Amino acid sequence: MNETLKSLRYTALAVVAALFVSAFIIVITDIAALREGDVLTALDTLRLAYWSLFKGSFGSLRAISATITGATPLMLAGLAVSVAFKAGLFNIGATGQMLAGGMTGLWVGFALDVPGPIHVVLALLAGALGGAIFGAIPGVLKARTGAHEVITTIMLNSVAGFLTLWLLKTELFKREGRDDAISTLIDEDAKLPRLFWFMGKRIDLQAHLGFVVALGCVALFWWLLNRTTTGFELRATGLNQEAARYAGMRTRSLMVVAMTLAGAFAGLAGASEVLGLYGFASASLAGDIGFDAIAVALLGRSTPIGTAVSAILFGALQAGGRQMQVNTDVPIDLIIVLRSLIVMFIAAPLLVKAMYRLRGEAQSYGQTFRGWGG
Amino acid sequence: MTHASATSTTYELRGITKRFPGVVANDDVNLVIRTGEVLCLVGENGAGKSTLMNVLYGLYRADEGELRIDGAPTVFHSPADAIAAGIGMVHQHFMLVPNFTVAENVVLGAEPMGRAGTLDIDRARTMVREVSDRYHLNLDPDAVVEELPVGVRQRVEIVKVLLRDARVVVFDEPTAVLTPSEILEFFEIVRTLVRAGRGVVFITHKLKEALTIADRINVLRRGKVVGDADPATATESAIAEMMVGRPVQLTVEKKAAAPGAAVLDVQGLSVVEPDGRTVVDDVSFVVRAGEIVGVAGVQGNGQTELVEALSGLRRAAAGRIVLDGRDVTHDSPRERHAAGMGHVPEDRQRQGLVVDLTITENLVLTRYHDAQFSSGISMHWDDARAVAKDLVARYDIRTPDPEQTASTLSGGNQQKVIVARELSRDIRLALAAQPTRGVDVGSIEYIHARIVEERDAGTAVLIVSTELDEVMALADRVLVMYRGRIVADLDPRAVSHMDVGLYMAGSRPGEAAGAGAGAAR
Numbered sequence A: 001m002n003e004t005l006k007s008l009r010y011t012a013l014a015v016v017a018a019l020f021v022s023a024f025i026i027v028i029t030d031i032a033a034l035r036e037g038d039v040l041t042a043l044d045t046l047r048l049a050y051w052s053l054f055k056g057s058f059g060s061l062r063a064i065s066a067t068i069t070g071a072t073p074l075m076l077a078g079l080a081v082s083v084a085f086k087a088g089l090f091n092i093g094a095t096g097q098m099l100a101g102g103m104t105g106l107w108v109g110f111a112l113d114v115p116g117p118i119h120v121v122l123a124l125l126a127g128a129l130g131g132a133i134f135g136a137i138p139g140v141l142k143a144r145t146g147a148h149e150v151i152t153t154i155m156l157n158s159v160a161g162f163l164t165l166w167l168l169k170t171e172l173f174k175r176e177g178r179d180d181a182i183s184t185l186i187d188e189d190a191k192l193p194r195l196f197w198f199m200g201k202r203i204d205l206q207a208h209l210g211f212v213v214a215l216g217c218v219a220l221f222w223w224l225l226n227r228t229t230t231g232f233e234l235r236a237t238g239l240n241q242e243a244a245r246y247a248g249m250r251t252r253s254l255m256v257v258a259m260t261l262a263g264a265f266a267g268l269a270g271a272s273e274v275l276g277l278y279g280f281a282s283a284s285l286a287g288d289i290g291f292d293a294i295a296v297a298l299l300g301r302s303t304p305i306g307t308a309v310s311a312i313l314f315g316a317l318q319a320g321g322r323q324m325q326v327n328t329d330v331p332i333d334l335i336i337v338l339r340s341l342i343v344m345f346i347a348a349p350l351l352v353k354a355m356y357r358l359r360g361e362a363q364s365y366g367q368t369f370r371g372w373g374g
Numbered sequence B: 001m002t003h004a005s006a007t008s009t010t011y012e013l014r015g016i017t018k019r020f021p022g023v024v025a026n027d028d029v030n031l032v033i034r035t036g037e038v039l040c041l042v043g044e045n046g047a048g049k050s051t052l053m054n055v056l057y058g059l060y061r062a063d064e065g066e067l068r069i070d071g072a073p074t075v076f077h078s079p080a081d082a083i084a085a086g087i088g089m090v091h092q093h094f095m096l097v098p099n100f101t102v103a104e105n106v107v108l109g110a111e112p113m114g115r116a117g118t119l120d121i122d123r124a125r126t127m128v129r130e131v132s133d134r135y136h137l138n139l140d141p142d143a144v145v146e147e148l149p150v151g152v153r154q155r156v157e158i159v160k161v162l163l164r165d166a167r168v169v170v171f172d173e174p175t176a177v178l179t180p181s182e183i184l185e186f187f188e189i190v191r192t193l194v195r196a197g198r199g200v201v202f203i204t205h206k207l208k209e210a211l212t213i214a215d216r217i218n219v220l221r222r223g224k225v226v227g228d229a230d231p232a233t234a235t236e237s238a239i240a241e242m243m244v245g246r247p248v249q250l251t252v253e254k255k256a257a258a259p260g261a262a263v264l265d266v267q268g269l270s271v272v273e274p275d276g277r278t279v280v281d282d283v284s285f286v287v288r289a290g291e292i293v294g295v296a297g298v299q300g301n302g303q304t305e306l307v308e309a310l311s312g313l314r315r316a317a318a319g320r321i322v323l324d325g326r327d328v329t330h331d332s333p334r335e336r337h338a339a340g341m342g343h344v345p346e347d348r349q350r351q352g353l354v355v356d357l358t359i360t361e362n363l364v365l366t367r368y369h370d371a372q373f374s375s376g377i378s379m380h381w382d383d384a385r386a387v388a389k390d391l392v393a394r395y396d397i398r399t400p401d402p403e404q405t406a407s408t409l410s411g412g413n414q415q416k417v418i419v420a421r422e423l424s425r426d427i428r429l430a431l432a433a434q435p436t437r438g439v440d441v442g443s444i445e446y447i448h449a450r451i452v453e454e455r456d457a458g459t460a461v462l463i464v465s466t467e468l469d470e471v472m473a474l475a476d477r478v479l480v481m482y483r484g485r486i487v488a489d490l491d492p493r494a495v496s497h498m499d500v501g502l503y504m505a506g507s508r509p510g511e512a513a514g515a516g517a518g519a520a521r
Helices: A002-028 A031-035 A039-058 A061-086 A094-111 A116-145 A149-169 A210-227 A229-239 A241-246 A251-278 A289-299 A304-327 A333-347 A349-356 A363-373 B049-056 B079-084 B102-107 B121-134 B150-163 B180-195 B207-213 B236-244 B303-311 B333-338 B348-352 B359-363 B381-394 B411-423 B441-456 B468-474 B497-504 B515-519
Strands: B010-020 B023-034 B038-043 B064-069 B072-074 B087-090 B168-172 B199-204 B216-221 B224-229 B262-272 B278-288 B292-296 B318-323 B341-344 B429-433 B460-464 B477-482 B485-490
Touching (some): A002 A289, A039 A304, A094 A251, A116 A251, A251 A289, A304 A333, B023 B049, B023 B064, B023 B199, B038 B236, B180 B199, B180 B207, B216 B236, B278 B318, B292 B497, B303 B460, B359 B381, B429 B441, B441 B468
Parallel strands (some): B038 B199, B341 B429
Antiparallel strands (some): B216 B224
């Protein structure tokens, strides 16, 4: 428990440090004000920027909805990276797994003809399955041939990208009357219901039940890690593969298990975007989510709760960033800077330690990165 | 490097205190090091010996206290300062580039330059030869380091520090990797160094060696110097008591063995490395119920691979392993566990434990799948915790809470976790590799007693250790391994340490007297 608190402290300090450096950037890039030598105005810009950041993420129901909408795929994809980290693997393939899950979910979403709620559930399961199969590939390759998962998952991202592009142009997926890579729409009853349906049909409340699915997956991940033999084996393998082998665990099979699970989580991320947000698929379906998920997992130290919280934080930054851009001249790109800074401070615990003059071991902090050993 | 012997120098550490988060590694330590004598620093693991030497060598800055050289206060900011002030260090793990020659290694970092900034390797060769001759180190400057035995590599390290003008040479556990005859040669070198007016600091936990070579002995316990001992009058048990803080049983007390039926039957076992080297070569032996068989040998003669083959972590290239009447040659580690094999692995941090998991989790690491701890994929952590609590009490594992990670334990207590886990199962064979390596004296005493107890309960025990003393004290039968083969099967009561040492070096007692020295070359 003490250990958890300690790690939370580092994470919080990293976020604070990133906010601080970003503040500095906001002030010195406020050229208009600085040219006049008007530091006070620059500081006021800063105040307004951070205030809008907060307003735009948690300040209203609409803001909260936007935060949740952004957080949903990040949380699921973040779990995909976290579960792999736990087993000592570095899953960079969340993007590809999302696309795979998005496309299988989409297909079940428009091709199957079953009544309402069953249709959504089947489409989600199809998404999980598609992602799982796609995620299992690098797992099997690693277990069988030792091929490093970092390489194979990156390559498979390209495979998934072009495969999706091609599929979207086939007769099966193509939307009638469109020549670009846009899929046909899913059935109305395959849609994930809105989270705030009770507020009426407000179009600005886009948050959908995918968020609940994501929270369910967080709980599932927690249960798996802490209450099952498989979870124990995954953790032992991730922390010390030699010892796991000595203890009689089948570490190779565990790699496949971990990557399959990772794929399933990412597949759900893709499917929930298709079924909950867009209602169709495009080649840019996964966007940068697969990569942002790595930052989410790092920030959350690969724990279930941590991943959930950092996904919400990233969702909030995204939502608040838009507001910030509207209210001030600070571009939304600052959010990317801010997120990058957070990751940098997370990855450099010694730096954070030195900045805050903390004593104590930051060593265990690097644990997340053990996947690199190959 | 020539004038060091002309004058004597005194290095004095005064009131050194060095704190790490949660521990005081050195607590107001005073130490005097003089050229021309051997100072032995003894203490258990974690007593602060290495920290103290790292302070002396400029790797750590002391929180309090000062260093005086001939009375003048000095501060070392880095090892470079320490080297400049005449301090040399030979680490336990050698810092050599394996595929470089002796001369190349020796000059690495201080290469003699020819014209146009090229490496003057001839001068390097001459330098090595000079030092080697002067101190009778017998080194060939052109030999490639990876082809040299450990004892010779150590001499390369010694030349390295001598060439950097060391007036005091610090040796950190120098004998851990040496055979008994290499140890004697090493002592000869130490005496030569001292005669030449250099000082030697010798860090060890082997009391016999301290008594043999030291002019003065300082005992460290929990970061403090708790006493001095005069090697002329002190006894091993008196020093051990100072080290541990209570009287210690240094010998293993056991009754004569009453061997029963064969439990482990190994026939013609061979292990081949991927590169084609045969590391275990046609090994056959039997371990019976109720006896302890010890495998002695210098590190790197196939013991590690033998144990890995027996435990199922490595494939046997040839041969048969029968455990309790069942052929387990092709069984997985888990199947062997189930067949009654308990295994205390050689490297507790790398294999025996997942140090970032809790003590409870580590205590069930090899048995979490038993019906006692899980059904289907559902873990019964409550039951695991109950068993862990019991084991922590029964095996005297010192921890405030078994839910803390194993990394919070000292080496000795970590080892007790493994011993508790492996011996508390229902086993027929206990396979223990280096069961007390890096473990404090108190824990050694305890682990040895447990192993003997296990034997008396009718378990077959196989001990593999590079500590000859340990094998001789524990085993009822001693096998010696050399270059992958078992070269001797001896009765420890009927054979001397020196003779076993000769077998370990690949010769046979009674052959040429210089055999040991020859093997070390």
